Amino acid sequence: MTTAATPPVPDAEILLDLVDRMIGAADLDSYARIACAGIRELVPALSVSYNELNPLAGRAFALIDPDPGPGWFRRYQPPFEQHMMDNPLIRHALATGDTRVLGWGDDGLGTVHGTTLDREFYLPNGIRSQLAVVLPAPPGVLVAIGVNRGGEGFGPTDRRVFALLRPHLVHAYRAVQLRADQAMLGSTLGAHGWAVVLVDDDGRVIASSPGTVQAAARYGLDVADGTLLPAGPLAGVRAVLADYDPATPATRSAPHPVAGPAGTLEAVVVPSAVGPHVVLLRPCPGGPQRLAALGLTPRQCQVAAELAAGATGEQIARQLGIAPATVRKHLEAVFARLGVTHRAAAVARIRSLLDGGPTG
Template sequence: MDARPAPDKAARVLEALADIGAASTLDDWARRACRHLLDIVPGVSSTYTEVNTATGRAAAVVHPDPGLAWFAQWRPFFGEHAHENPIVAHIEATGDGSVATWLDRDPERRFERTALYRGFYVPNGIRSQIGFALATEPGEFVGFAVNRDGGHFAVGERTTLTLLRLHLLNLYRLVAAREAGVSGLSDARAGALGLTARQTDVVRLVVAGRTNDQIAAELGISAGTVRKHLEAVFGMLGVASRAALVARALGTDAARLR
């Protein structure tokens, strides 16, 4: 059985990555990612959690947005019992943030007897979850989950989330650099990659989240010429997507994903 995403699903993933990568801030990035996750893998909600002890940044996003009153009601209880989630417990114990469900990490279903499951998830209509974390620096946690009111997650859905996970960290770094006002591609880095002056111009605009048409307008060239420059750069750098190109430009390494 072929577990690869269907062509239409693959196209939706590419569209999602392009939209997520166009975010101007990390908060915007998280909201876009949650919205697309729930569109690609249906459920009752999708969630995002980020903690960075170095910068003091902490963020939580739920889609659809349940409102401030919901967060005020549930945040203290969830924060106290979050460690009971078997996906979170596994990540904390092993550093393995790969895509998994509650049943994957807790086949004996002991989690269903915990305060977190009975006191938070069940009242909110959640009885199954699939989630993953991005491999970040020590002191950082960036994780996503899709929640359902029951049932299992198909092999194809797991494959799709694994594909998304491979690119989300690079997009996180890209948007963080954009939010901080960092260009992302220095002259020295461009030289080390062997880019020409025009290729450098094009790649910098890709890093900035521009589309081919927008790049063409800014540089005063045709969209076809932009495509030719990108085809040459893709071949030279051995990458096959804009997300992978951004990773090379920023000097990040997808192999850090565990």
């Protein structure tokens, strides 16, 4: 499309109306749609995009006004994800954390012109100039709003309008994000007793509340910020993260028993296309007590929980740091206490107990 001439600075009423609508957004998706449409009215452009980028993992999510449709994303998202670091604004933001409104060529940043990203993404879409502003984001993730134009570029008034909006974009983003997080956490913790841990692709904890850390510690698990989730008890969680395909919609995983020295938790993973990922933890409702009531030792309860999670004897040995022969002895004891003679029956019985089924 052909953009209009550089507009005058909008009056305060128009800006405040956009700010009010952004702050009142029900969720981040609504915020992004309101922000992109509103910015495009104030700074005429080919497109305005809200972007969540994870350059290290080569993943990106974008919401664009006007919406180009699913076919466009199938065509252009792969080259953008592969070559996003060709964009000097992305490199600069990741390296410095600079939140100013910046465009290609500003402050000696250089341009994307002539790069692979330009040839495969920007040039086919007629984008020859870009302004962007960075929003708060977790470590390793870049969240930004970009305004795209053709060769006419951006004048001083365009930059002034976008600069006037910048603090309001950041404030509204934080407000909506906090409201959404509080609603999710309050509902989850209050209604179902879950504790929430945010982790990166490698299973390293990005954020965990003091209450969650204390609760997990009672079960012998360390989920403090910066800690790598233990490969033993949380091997199932890490396997979900490793197997997740970011090109597919994220779905909540099945519960995974997490055997700790002081009992068993269950963990559910909700992966994210760009990260961080959400791990939900809560005590198994009565399951560990039912296993112990059968006369199993704490170590035998751990072995039983790992068996129910699908681990082999060798995997159980590695995860619990014991010899395979010791695992076999524990399994013999577990089978005997359960009154079963083969693995499938044992798994079915243990899962029933962990899910709150009958003990007899």
